[in-house]
Amino acid sequence: xxxxxxxxxxxxxxxxxxxxxxxxxxxxxxxxxxxxxxxxxxxxxxxxxxxxxxxxxxxxxxxxxxxxxxxxxxxxxxxxxxxxxxxxxxxxxxxxxxxxxxxxxxxxxxxxxxxxxxxxxxxxxxxxxxxxxxxxxxxxxxxxxxxxxxxxxxxxxxxxxxxxxxxxxxxxxxxxxxxxxxxxxxxxxxxxxxxxxxxxxxxxxxxxxxxxxxxxxxxxxxxxxxxxxxxxxxxxxxxxxxxxxxxxxxxxxxxxxxxxxxxxxxxxxxxxxxxxxxxxxxxxxxxxxxxxxxxxxxxxxxxxxxxxxxxxxxxxxxxxxxxxxxxxxxxxxxxxxxxxxxxxxxxxxxxxxxxxxxxxxxxx
Amino acid sequence: xxxxxxxxxxxxxxxxxxxxxxxxxxxxxxxxxxxxxxxxxxxxxxxxxxxxxxxxxxxxxxxxxxxxxxxxxxxxxxxxxxxxxxxxxxxxxxxxxxxxxxxxxxxxxxxxxxxxxxxxxxxxxxxxxxxxxxxxxxxxxxxxxxxxxxxxxxxxxxxxxxxxxxxxxxxxxxxxxxxxxxxxxxxxxxxxxxxxxxxxxxxxxxxxxxxxxxxxxxxxxxxxxxxxxxxxxxxxxxxxxxxxxxxxxxxxxxxxxxxxxxxxxxxxxxxxxxxxxxxxxxxxxxxxxxxxxxxxxxxxxxxxxxxxxxxxxxxxxxxxxxxxxxxxxxxxxxxxxxxxxxxxxxxxxxxxxxxxxxxxxxxx
Numbered sequence: 177x178x179x180x181x182x183x184x185x186x187x188x189x190x191x192x193x194x195x196x197x198x199x200x201x202x203x204x205x206x207x208x209x210x211x212x213x214x215x216x217x218x219x220x221x222x223x224x225x226x227x228x229x230x231x232x233x234x235x236x237x238x239x240x241x242x243x244x245x246x247x248x249x250x251x252x253x254x255x256x257x258x259x260x261x262x263x264x265x266x267x268x269x270x271x272x273x274x275x276x277x278x279x280x281x282x283x284x285x286x287x288x289x290x291x292x293x294x295x296x297x298x299x300x301x302x303x304x305x306x307x308x309x310x311x312x313x314x315x316x317x318x319x320x321x322x323x324x325x326x327x328x329x330x331x332x333x334x335x336x337x338x339x340x341x342x343x344x345x346x347x348x349x350x351x352x353x354x355x356x357x358x359x360x361x362x363x364x365x366x367x368x369x370x371x372x373x374x375x376x377x378x379x380x381x382x383x384x385x386x387x388x389x390x391x392x393x394x395x396x397x398x399x400x401x402x403x404x405x406x407x408x409x410x411x412x413x414x415x416x417x418x419x420x421x422x423x424x425x426x427x428x429x430x431x432x433x434x435x436x437x438x439x440x441x442x443x444x445x446x447x448x449x450x451x452x453x454x455x456x457x458x459x460x461x462x463x464x465x466x467x468x469x470x471x472x473x474x475x476x477x478x479x480x481x482x483x484x485x486x487x488x489x490x491x492x493x494x495x496x497x498x499x500x501x502x503x504x505x506x507x508x509x510x511x512x513x514x515x516x517x518x519x520x521x522x523x524x525x526x527x528x529x530x531x532x533x534x535x536x537x538x539x540x
Numbered sequence: 541x542x543x544x545x546x547x548x549x550x551x552x553x554x555x556x557x558x559x560x561x562x563x564x565x566x567x568x569x570x571x572x573x574x575x576x577x578x579x580x581x582x583x584x585x586x587x588x589x590x591x592x593x594x595x596x597x598x599x600x601x602x603x604x605x606x607x608x609x610x611x612x613x614x615x616x617x618x619x620x621x622x623x624x625x626x627x628x629x630x631x632x633x634x635x636x637x638x639x640x641x642x643x644x645x646x647x648x649x650x651x652x653x654x655x656x657x658x659x660x661x662x663x664x665x666x667x668x669x670x671x672x673x674x675x676x677x678x679x680x681x682x683x684x685x686x687x688x689x690x691x692x693x694x695x696x697x698x699x700x701x702x703x704x705x706x707x708x709x710x711x712x713x714x715x716x717x718x719x720x721x722x723x724x725x726x727x728x729x730x731x732x733x734x735x736x737x738x739x740x741x742x743x744x745x746x747x748x749x750x751x752x753x754x755x756x757x758x759x760x761x762x763x764x765x766x767x768x769x770x771x772x773x774x775x776x777x778x779x780x781x782x783x784x785x786x787x788x789x790x791x792x793x794x795x796x797x798x799x800x801x802x803x804x805x806x807x808x809x810x811x812x813x814x815x816x817x818x819x820x821x822x823x824x825x826x827x828x829x830x831x832x833x834x835x836x837x838x839x840x841x842x843x844x845x846x847x848x849x850x851x852x853x854x855x856x857x858x859x860x861x862x863x864x865x866x867x868x869x870x871x872x873x874x875x876x877x878x879x880x881x882x883x884x885x886x887x888x889x890x891x892x893x894x895x896x897x898x899x900x901x902x903x904x
Contacts, residue, residue, distance in 0.1 A: 197566070203546070203555070207553065209865060242764050277759055398761075399641055422737065424788075424789075501573060
């Protein structure tokens with residue numbers, strides 16, 4: 177307890193600033209208390225600013241990022257509808273699986289791990305399948321790829337499909353403006369670039385998506401994630417109890433969003449970009465090459481192939497000697513790659529220097 | 541912030557002790573960090589002691605109590621199976637709704653609000669319907685009724701059905717021993733008698749239930765709540781990442797369970813019983829009569845009908861002047877009843893005296 181906190185440079189959770197930790201430990205108040213409802217209103221408004229949206233339906237889902245993903249599919253897809261999903265890593269795979277479990281017919285548009293999904297292929301699939309939804313992962317945390325969104329949005333718009341974007345690893349760390357980008361549904365997690373503990377999934381949905389939700393012929397299969405019911409608690413003069421909101425987590429998110437907005441999104445994005453470039457440079461000195469080419473590389477998380485002679489077990493040694501967490505490879509990259517997250521407060525050159533110093537020590 | 545914390549005497553969240561708040565604000569560690577996995581193992585072991593079970597499958601679901609309810613139905617029921625649900629309040633209704641959304645054919649066994657479900661009627665329904673599951677609410681938070689479980693368990697066992705019990709408002713506050721009672725699946729919430737912030741749903745499932753889960757012909761409709769996948773992260777030598785565990789909430793639960801187990805379950809139950817009886821006595825002096833007869837009355841939450849001349853708005857005034865939260869009526873009791881929760885640390889005579897003093901002041 178009295179030891180120095182661990183430096184978390186994996187795929188998340190990232191380190192939370194003291195304001196957030198202080199808010200997490202604040203005495204509780206009731207979930208129907210007007211004082212708490214005002215905090216919640218404030219959180220939703222701050223989320224709108226961070227998402228770059230005017231969407232009324234903008235709120236934290238009471239679960240981790242994967243609950244946000246599930247909420248996006250179970251609410252905006254009805255059984256039997258078609259969904260086109262870009263799959264180039266673990267989280268695209270997860271989207272396809274979650275959509276299928278929601279009863280969707282899933283059309284997969286695949287790309288090699290480490291590359292973005294081809295917008296032309298997505299457009300062709302959408303033109304052919306006429307899906308209700310097109311879904312892509314903005315920041316593929318398993319590979320470190322940032323998906324360009326412009327052409328994907330165009331492809332979705334051309335077929336009248338809703339565009340769903342997973343921004344778990346990008347929100348607050350890379351340029352993303354939901355309204356400007358033409359995204360209909362976007363969700364994230366708190367434990368990455370927002371520097372808030374895991375447990376909430378910020379989600380926003382535009383009018384077209386909400387209209388589809390309200391016109392459903394079938395009930396949403398998840399009662400817990402039913403956005404129509406959740407909105408009755410989130411807004412209006414009469415707040416209708418749905419489930420007990422995770423009060424402490426909301427307080428933590430509130431404090432975390434304040435830190436993000438005080439710095440400003442543009443400055444924060446620039447800091448992530450700079451730290452990421454510096455990381456690639458410094459890791460290069462140690463023989464680590466990034467797996468993704470520069471123009472498609474995520475700023476918040478970088479994957480490196482393990483150089484010859486470097487074992488994956490080095491990560492555990494870095495943790496033991498220096499209390500620094502490095503992420504391991506996920507899925508088919510398990511044991512073959514490292515994932516270094518520089519998220520939010522950790523996206524700084526000093527942090528990179530500390531990591532490289534620790535690696536130099538352990539690698540001898 | 542510098543004001544005295546509010547005293548939370550509604551249906552939850554209850555107040556968290558300082559050990560829990562301190563744990564919530566602790567610096568983060570990674571969800572795959574062996575240090576965290578050891579904490580998680582400890583939490584699961586402590587939950588076994590609190591549930592009174594040896595069930596291997598005992599863990600916190602990453603959502604509030606309602607996510608625990610949903611996990612119970614989506615995992616242990618397959619579409620087309622029949623479920624018998626006891627309905628005598630909002631949470632029985634919710635169970636029926638969640639089961640239906642999971643594709644179950646729901647047989648409702650109703651009882652008037654304020655009374656337990658008749659075990660004979662449940663047994664008859666189970667005998668006729670031959671359900672996969674029989675489900676009841678142990679502590680109906682909307683009415684203040686404690687459901688006797690012995691005969692219900694017998695009825696379920698006689699037909700070979702799994703028994704699912706909602707213990708959101710009773711775990712840690714009223715006698716409940718899962719193995720002894722013959723309960724197959726039991727879930728709770730953290731924010732009631734465990735005095736941990738809302739956000740996790742402790743759940744336990746016995747071997748018979750897990751065997752049914754493993755033999756499913758269909759996938760669990762919720763990816764996020766898929767217990768088979770979650771167990772691969774929760775146990776074994778190789779922990780397989782499923783979703784990012786809510787690290788801070790788990791730390792909070794860990795600390796809360798320590799407080800519970802240090803006092804001991806028997807002592808804690810006795811304290812809830814005593815405080816509840818004292819509450820009824822003292823509230824009687826003010827003209828408030830409990831809505832549930834003594835033998836079926838929950839110890840952790842008591843419903844009172846509003847006496848003539850007392851408006852529901854008194855609650856807001858008690859909060860304003862004394863910073864004490866009293867719960868309002870839920871569902872058809874909205875505006876007609878109050879719900880006073882004496883949960884965990886708040887189940888003490890001094891707390892009752894403070895509440896009664898505040899009411900005396902406001903009621904003049």
